[in-house]
Amino acid sequence: MTITTMLFVSEFDELWFDALQSLLGLRKAGLNHVVFLHVIHREKVAMRRGTGYLKQEERKLREIADIRFIDWAETLFEEGMEVGAHIAIGNVVPKILSVAETEHVDLIVTARLKKGKLGELFAGSETSDLLRRAVKPVLIYNYASLSGKVGENPFEKLVLALDWSVSSEKVLDYVLALKGSVKRVEIIHVLNEKDIGKLSKMETHKLERENKKRLDEVCDVFAKERFDARPHLYIGNTAEQIERGAAEHRATMVVVGTRKSSVWKEKWSGSVSHALAERSELPLLVIPADA
Amino acid sequence: MAKKVLNVEDDADIRTFVSTIVEEIGHIPILAKDGEEGMQKVRGERPDLIILDILMPKESGIKMYHQLKSDPSLRDIPVVMLSGVSKRTFLRSQVALTEFGDETVPEPEAYLEKPVEPEDLSEMLNKILS
Numbered sequence: 001m002t003i004t005t006m007l008f009v010s011e012f013d014e015l016w017f018d019a020l021q022s023l024l025g026l027r028k029a030g031l032n033h034v035v036f037l038h039v040i041h042r043e044k045v046a047m048r049r050g051t052g053y054l055k056q057e058e059r060k061l062r063e064i065a066d067i068r069f070i071d072w073a074e075t076l077f078e079e080g081m082e083v084g085a086h087i088a089i090g091n092v093v094p095k096i097l098s099v100a101e102t103e104h105v106d107l108i109v110t111a112r113l114k115k116g117k118l119g120e121l122f123a124g125s126e127t128s129d130l131l132r133r134a135v136k137p138v139l140i141y142n143y144a145s146l147s148g149k150v151g152e153n154p155f156e157k158l159v160l161a162l163d164w165s166v167s168s169e170k171v172l173d174y175v176l177a178l179k180g181s182v183k184r185v186e187i188i189h190v191l192n193e194k195d196i197g198k199l200s201k202m203e204t205h206k207l208e209r210e211n212k213k214r215l216d217e218v219c220d221v222f223a224k225e226r227f228d229a230r231p232h233l234y235i236g237n238t239a240e241q242i243e244r245g246a247a248e249h250r251a252t253m254v255v256v257g258t259r260k261s262s263v264w265k266e267k268w269s270g271s272v273s274h275a276l277a278e279r280s281e282l283p284l285l286v287i288p289a290d291a
Numbered sequence: 292m293a294k295k296v297l298n299v300e301d302d303a304d305i306r307t308f309v310s311t312i313v314e315e316i317g318h319i320p321i322l323a324k325d326g327e328e329g330m331q332k333v334r335g336e337r338p339d340l341i342i343l344d345i346l347m348p349k350e351s352g353i354k355m356y357h358q359l360k361s362d363p364s365l366r367d368i369p370v371v372m373l374s375g376v377s378k379r380t381f382l383r384s385q386v387a388l389t390e391f392g393d394e395t396v397p398e399p400e401a402y403l404e405k406p407v408e409p410e411d412l413s414e415m416l417n418k419i420l421s
Contacts, residue, residue: 077387083351084348
């Protein structure tokens with residue numbers, strides 16, 4: 001699992017060229033092709049009473065996007081990279097998924113996607129929708145890092161949150177393939193405080209020991225590949241503890257796996273990846289189980 | 292005699308613009324929406340001239356140009372670059388590809404930066420195709 005092609009989705013007011021530049025460290029892991037995508041929301045050019053379809057507005061918005069992409073592409077072309085661009089009209093998530101498929105991308109990079117308040121109430125955010133439907137890893141890029149500014153290489157110090165599921169194995173494979181771009185990996189497992197509450201002291205210690213052993217085994221796998229990896233066990237709310245771990249170890253990015261579940265199950269029972277996607281201050285890499 | 296001119300361009304308006312000019316000067320336009328389709332058309336249609344954009348989906352004009360000029364059977368087809376990307380960037384990108392292990396390739400027959408006047412394009416095409 002390597003990253004050779006990256007889809008960079010930009011609305012221009014939320015994700016800029018410096019974010020892309022900070023990801024070029026992935027060239028050491030094989031990145032050589034960047035595909036730009038800008039989606040013009042349908043309502044910006046939709047039919048209006050008395051004016052019809054806003055063709056002139058569409059042309060203007062396309063031109064603005066084209067100029068930005070040419071500017072960004074020139075820098076990448078001069079570095080010997082392959083660059084492609086798509087400017088589309090419609091709903092952002094279906095367009096992202098469609099371009100990701102036709103361009104065979106290995107990673108989708110986007111800022112947090114916003115929906116109207118009413119839309120979020122009934123259908124969740126665009127980000128959740130993307131995470132639910134994507135079969136490729138998605139990097140939700142956040143500018144507000146822990147140090148207050150965007151990191152130079154978000155892949156430098158990773159927090160890897162593992163729950164020992166199939167998606168955790170995918171997370172491991174993915175990060176191991178990033179050798180060269182990653183300097184340090186903090187491996188985190190969170191024991192759920194509700195589950196711990198039901199156990200005796202002896203059972204709790206046993207559970208802790210078992211999980212520490214599994215964490216050590218994972219660290220050994222990374223050590224064999226010459227990664228600097230350290231194990232950490234936390235107890236509490238999973239999403240909160242992952243964020244705490246990221247802060248404690250001054251991580252530059254959080255990496256989690258995600259499982260397939262229904263919209264309603266996610267909406268009412270919650271999902272760690274979706275919770276982190278909505279509030280994490282750090283860039284968040286979400287790797288689907290079927291990636 | 293009418294000659295085949297392949298225009299590789301993702302913008303439908305510019306494809307229409309170029310094909311109108313090609314027809315007006317008595318030649319046959321062939322169209323492709325990206326570099327990948329462009330290479331298929333080159334191999335299938337064997338055009339006499341290629342008008343090539345750079346920033347496109349699937350495969351860029353930078354890569355397609357390098358493929359054309361690295362293939363002995365296609366190297367002689369003249370190429371006119373028509374793009375919003377500057378000539379300086381284009382030339383630097385070809386040098387960068389060489390640094391990454393590809394062989395050096397010759398410069399294109401002409402480099403036109405968008406937007407191009409219809410007279411300039413038709414004059415350029417007539418000069419190369421005559």
